[in-house]
Amino acid sequence: MTGKILVNEEVVPNVHRLVVEAANIALRAQPGQFIMIIPDSEGERVPFTLSDWDAEAGTITIFYQEAGVSTMKLTAMKPGESVHVVVGPLGRPTKIEKHGTVLVGGGCYGLGAIYPLAKAFKEAGNKVIAMLEARTTYIVYNEEKLREVTDEIIVVTADGSRGVRGHIKEGMKFLEARKEKIDHAHFVGCTFMMMLSAEATKPYGIPTIVSLNTLMVDGTGMCGVCRVLVDGETKFACVDGPDFDGHLVDWDMVFARKRAYEGEEDLAYQFYRCRRDGAISEAAKTQEAV
Amino acid sequence: MSKKSDGLTPKERMAIPRSKMPEQDPHARALNFEEVPLGLTPEQAMEEAKRCLDCRKQPCVSGCPVGVQIPEFIKLVGEGKFVEAARLIKETNVLPAVTGRVCPQENQCEGECTLFKRYGGVSIGALERFVADYERNNNLVEIPPKPKQTGKKVAVIGSGPSGLTVAGDLILEGHKVRIFEALHEAGGVLVYGIPEFRLPKEIVRAEVDYLAQQGVDIRLNEVVGMSVSMDELLEEYDAVYIGVGAGLPTFMRIEGEELNGVFSANEYLTRSNLMKGYLFPEYDSPLPPGKHTCVVGGGNVAMDAARTAKRLGAEVTIVYRRAKEQLPARGEEVHHAEEEGIIFQLLTNPVRIIGENGKVVGMECIRMELGEPDASGRRRPIPIEGSNFEIDCDQVVISIGAGANPLLVKTMPDLKLNRWGYIEVNKNNQTSVDKVWAGGDIVTGAATVIEAMGAGRIAAKSIQAYLTGQPQPSTEEEQEEID
Numbered sequence: 001m002t003g004k005i006l007v008n009e010e011v012v013p014n015v016h017r018l019v020v021e022a023a024n025i026a027l028r029a030q031p032g033q034f035i036m037i038i039p040d041s042e043g044e045r046v047p048f049t050l051s052d053w054d055a056e057a058g059t060i061t062i063f064y065q066e067a068g069v070s071t072m073k074l075t076a077m078k079p080g081e082s083v084h085v086v087v088g089p090l091g092r093p094t095k096i097e098k099h100g101t102v103l104v105g106g107g108c109y110g111l112g113a114i115y116p117l118a119k120a121f122k123e124a125g126n127k128v129i130a131m132l133e134a135r136t137t138y139i140v141y142n143e144e145k146l147r148e149v150t151d152e153i154i155v156v157t158a159d160g161s162r163g164v165r166g167h168i169k170e171g172m173k174f175l176e177a178r179k180e181k182i183d184h185a186h187f188v189g190c191t192f193m194m195m196l197s198a199e200a201t202k203p204y205g206i207p208t209i210v211s212l213n214t215l216m217v218d219g220t221g222m223c224g225v226c227r228v229l230v231d232g233e234t235k236f237a238c239v240d241g242p243d244f245d246g247h248l249v250d251w252d253m254v255f256a257r258k259r260a261y262e263g264e265e266d267l268a269y270q271f272y273r274c275r276r277d278g279a280i281s282e283a284a285k286t287q288e289a290v
Numbered sequence: 291m292s293k294k295s296d297g298l299t300p301k302e303r304m305a306i307p308r309s310k311m312p313e314q315d316p317h318a319r320a321l322n323f324e325e326v327p328l329g330l331t332p333e334q335a336m337e338e339a340k341r342c343l344d345c346r347k348q349p350c351v352s353g354c355p356v357g358v359q360i361p362e363f364i365k366l367v368g369e370g371k372f373v374e375a376a377r378l379i380k381e382t383n384v385l386p387a388v389t390g391r392v393c394p395q396e397n398q399c400e401g402e403c404t405l406f407k408r409y410g411g412v413s414i415g416a417l418e419r420f421v422a423d424y425e426r427n428n429n430l431v432e433i434p435p436k437p438k439q440t441g442k443k444v445a446v447i448g449s450g451p452s453g454l455t456v457a458g459d460l461i462l463e464g465h466k467v468r469i470f471e472a473l474h475e476a477g478g479v480l481v482y483g484i485p486e487f488r489l490p491k492e493i494v495r496a497e498v499d500y501l502a503q504q505g506v507d508i509r510l511n512e513v514v515g516m517s518v519s520m521d522e523l524l525e526e527y528d529a530v531y532i533g534v535g536a537g538l539p540t541f542m543r544i545e546g547e548e549l550n551g552v553f554s555a556n557e558y559l560t561r562s563n564l565m566k567g568y569l570f571p572e573y574d575s576p577l578p579p580g581k582h583t584c585v586v587g588g589g590n591v592a593m594d595a596a597r598t599a600k601r602l603g604a605e606v607t608i609v610y611r612r613a614k615e616q617l618p619a620r621g622e623e624v625h626h627a628e629e630e631g632i633i634f635q636l637l638t639n640p641v642r643i644i645g646e647n648g649k650v651v652g653m654e655c656i657r658m659e660l661g662e663p664d665a666s667g668r669r670r671p672i673p674i675e676g677s678n679f680e681i682d683c684d685q686v687v688i689s690i691g692a693g694a695n696p697l698l699v700k701t702m703p704d705l706k707l708n709r710w711g712y713i714e715v716n717k718n719n720q721t722s723v724d725k726v727w728a729g730g731d732i733v734t735g736a737a738t739v740i741e742a743m744g745a746g747r748i749a750a751k752s753i754q755a756y757l758t759g760q761p762q763p764s765t766e767e768e769q770e771e772i773d
Contacts, residue, residue: 044565
């Protein structure tokens, strides 16, 4: 049944792997696309980047971090239960071409989400280097899977506990030092990581794509909440994206708009926790309603 | 048709005052999301029905985009046959409880009523609403007997008013009908756009259920063009109707539109209506109340957004660049908004939105005056130089329209579009692609619920002719029916 959870596990601290039944999405998914999930009947519509799919088994995989009420609801769900709604695939697929050497860089949920990109770029005949950015060694995941579809994996950790110390920027210097020529780069991760990564490739003149993860409501080109400025033009991440030229994105706007509901997100999260823990009794709610 | 049985003379009929529908008190309703007009009582409805002069030429019917048999149903109301009246309406209008509420009757049936100018037209909308509610509330809705099945299959893309009309008409002809809806609830603009206080969602659900019970298969969360392709539909179905509605919201292209606190009306209303943001945090999608919310635009959508903002607790100002007479919204909506304490800044246009730390803190506007009529026939608003002033506000809702949704049409290279991206159709609402019809906002741009239903009706007739090998309804014939 569409939406039935098969796997919901924490792969490293606060990164969860979710596998759900969605035969139709699995059949049609293409690299770079996203889906929307509504966890339960009171839930929001939340976009997630597709990290893998299996057309035969009729399943799709996403990676997510618990960061608000919706993802908190997701982490509480067990295999056998179903999410309220799963819809997709949405967004334009990533343009997969033969560039030569392609760098796919991921951070947080992006370590999962770059897998289909790496695979597709590899299949298109590229040399594929995956750069995995993490704060520290024990939150690196998905490595084995990525190894199957890449020529090389470079791990970059902020604390230097493994691989190159630093961020993508230092990773780029590492590649420069060994005279590796990168023809195309694609980054998926949190906004901050994508911005810094796009900045890091700019001096080398490497064409760079980022997969933006803006807020969305319908995800089908109606509400306009996902608007971003790219090269001075208003674009909608849901129907024009989510892939954009990382060097042309107005990052200040992306950041500001991501924070649009910070206060409410916090309130919703606290409200859910209190209710879950029984801190808001039915009696108190009735009182409130009066 | 037979004469009315009450034996009143026309003069006596004209002497009956137009019924007034009770409404929630403006002060009370500005704080809740419950419906504003409360509906007629049976006695009021029967009294109002007596006002109908039963004109031979039936100007009211010609004013109705779907041709509801108005004098006939009103006669039944007068006789107290409310359920019969409801069923008669349903022969031509699949959504009477909806259209009775949201149609701009004053420009349509009621506007054409012989009594309109001197006495006020017969309250056709109120009567339509009354009989539909009466039938539903008393559990008297009957599912029509299943017609003989033709074995033909029709796909309808979008479950808004036009799609529902096509589905409702064609299911009665014995075809298999499946609706593909991208969102997680059926109803299109009726669920995401029109607020609860104007159209309770329970009513939309009942109307959708009525179609489902007749056998219309409604597939939610299906985004045609993404989760299923048009080619697949064309392979499986004998006819496809596109009714995907309006799309990407239009912004003003002024400074500050990216600020937090700036919404498109689509976002604002979708959050409130579809996602139940007005019940946040019981529901997860936030819709923070503004302190002072400015709504830019003067259409029905702007009124809906403004009245929603008011109910969330904001002080609300509507900023519109022309004068009151040019407000595109229904008179009733404007009146309701005014009653609820919404301020109108007319002949005013935003110049830029002012932000601090990424958030809206105000809006700079300029005063306008009206010049010569423009292409739309309305007098063109011209900025008065040096009249700039600032409004303190923390939310701005942009409600100046929407463009065509590119999602589906982009996947159909052979589909002819006009220069604004809307689908081109002929008089029978056939598109340039074989077996594909279209109607509603994706053809006309923003229009009313009943106009979309009218477009659905035309397409349904054409599809029916196509599926049964009959000649297409000729344009002349079709026109006669509409005019």
